[in-house]
Amino acid sequence: MHAASQSPWRIIYDLRARAIFYQIVCAASVVLIAYFLFTNATGSLARQNITTGFAYLSREAGFVISQSPISYQPSDTYARALLVGIMNTVRVSILAAFLATVIGTLVGIARLSANPLLSRLAMVYVDVLRNVPLLLFLFLWYAVIVTSLPPARQAYQILPHVYLSNGGLIVPALQWSQELTYISLALIAGIGLAFPFARKMRDKRVVTGVERRRWPLVLLAVIAPPLLFFAVLRPTLAMDWPEIGRFRIAGGAQLMPEFVALLVGLSLSASANVAEIVRSGITAVKKGQWEAAASLGLHRPLALRLVILPQSLRVIIPPMTSTYLNVFKNSSLAIAIGYPDLVMVSNTIMNQTGQAIEPIAIFMMVYLSLSLCISAFMNWYNARVALRG
Amino acid sequence: MPTRDRSATGQVDAIALESVHKWYGEFHVLRDINLNVRRGERIVICGPSGSGKSTMIRCINRLEEHQKGRIIVDGTELTNDLKRIDEVRRDVGMVFQHFNLFPHLTILENCTLAPIWVKKMPKKDAEEVAMKYLTRVKIPEQANKYPGQLSGGQQQRVAIARSLCMNPKIMLFDEPTSALDPEMVKEVLDTMVGLAEEGMTMLCVTHEMGFARQVADRVIFMDYGQIVEMNTPNEFFKNPQHERTKLFLSQILH
């Protein structure tokens, strides 16, 4: 035994040595493969006389982007076009994740309802949505919107100055001004204020035992700041009325069919996943918890909120993280129906500049870093609700 | 008013079960159960596994629904009326075999949850009441721990305190010591004896025959969904009437 451990070959049986060896092999292979790909790519690009580098970012983009949350003209730079793409991706992902969470939670709870009609309906909803490939689903929604609605010239006027056509939903818009930006910021601040405010009031209700109507004061917290700003700044309010032209409707604010189709497709299909996650999270909590809550006099909704869901969260959050990541990554299917997300904008840039590697590198970096942000946030939240003891 | 049910003495029984039947699908789990429990009475229920003991006491706070007969708790008949179910549950506490504490809440929060949300009690008052009962079950020092950090016996005592915080008139126990290690059984039984001495109306499913002898006013033996025999502990143990009771007692008393 002692003699054997002296032998230099003995080291191949050492667990630590083996672990280090495997790590070295692993790291070395990654570096080698990366080096091989990089030299190959730069070599063949050089042979084909294709420029490399990121200098194109500051050149003029020269193409139109159909919708943008920030102001954008074809005369802006490629960098700004990319930024528009990123913002479009983030906007549709966040909205879709939010809608999927709300709808999915309700459907998941409905699936466990004692009412057979409700639980059946929820089951059909989940089964249908989970078994249709997302891409087909997006085509379906896009087709439904575009084919079932008339062209712009025969747009439905559903309300005065509100038009619905296959070009989307068009509503009158305020002509934007600096003051309105401030008032919107005040509104956002008001909403931000309302959450701690509502929580304070709940704590107060818990401390005093006096039940008070919460919503009027919460509503006040939301609307008071923008109202105050409005009174002080007195912005001039001019409306931008949409008018039917020969081929399109001019003016107003527009909700594009590509955006709506992508949002509806993404959020509904993710909501089916959320519903299953919520359902399995609730059923993972032992029946005895419901019974203990009931025997103490807590109604089902109260038991769900105070006893069951807080425990389900531990089971729900990890798969929820991957659902959110999927929503974010699947938003890149936007290119199939023409919503100008990051991938579609990058694609246009690749075609125009002839440079492929750099735009791909950029959008991969963006996806990677935003995905890591989502994971980090969810891990933080998971640690917060983790069970103690 | 059909919901009031007065016995001969003019006093409302704490619990009255009248020809209660229950089925699980085809399976007839409770067959014609008749039982009247007076205020302050302590009743021990025993019988073989699967005989319907749990089902019977769970019908009393409507964790299970009966299909035939009447169940009247403290003058309120249990029907599909949610208001009445709430009323009954507010008056009836229950302790389970597996404690069923809320693992995400501290011991103190376990005890104050229902008083705060059901009784709308101010938090400070609820905490005072909780500390009073936690002291009664002799674990006030554990108030800020989580259930997972306590031993089985301690958890079951917390479960008892949690029920008491709602100030119930009736306590139901479903094999409260069956899941405990032997050395912890006594601390829980002592707590229950203390409750009995204070005059709490108690229905207790247990095979702790020492406890039955010490506190029970009546002992019930159940088998195949029926009440086979019901008697004072003295008579029940010394002089069982039915073969099935004798067989059962010989098995558990060795």
Ligand SMILES: Nc1ncnc2c1ncn2[C@@H]1O[C@H](COP(=O)(O)OP(=O)(O)O)[C@@H](O)[C@H]1O
């Ligand atoms: N939810 C249920 N569905 C179907 N059968 C049940 C259910 N709960 C209990 N049973 C059956 O009813 C019988 C009585 O159960 P239970 O009241 O728990 O007996 P005990 O407490 O006396 O052991 C058992 O045979 C059990 O299998």
Ligand SMILES: [Mg+2]
């Ligand atoms: Mg049982």
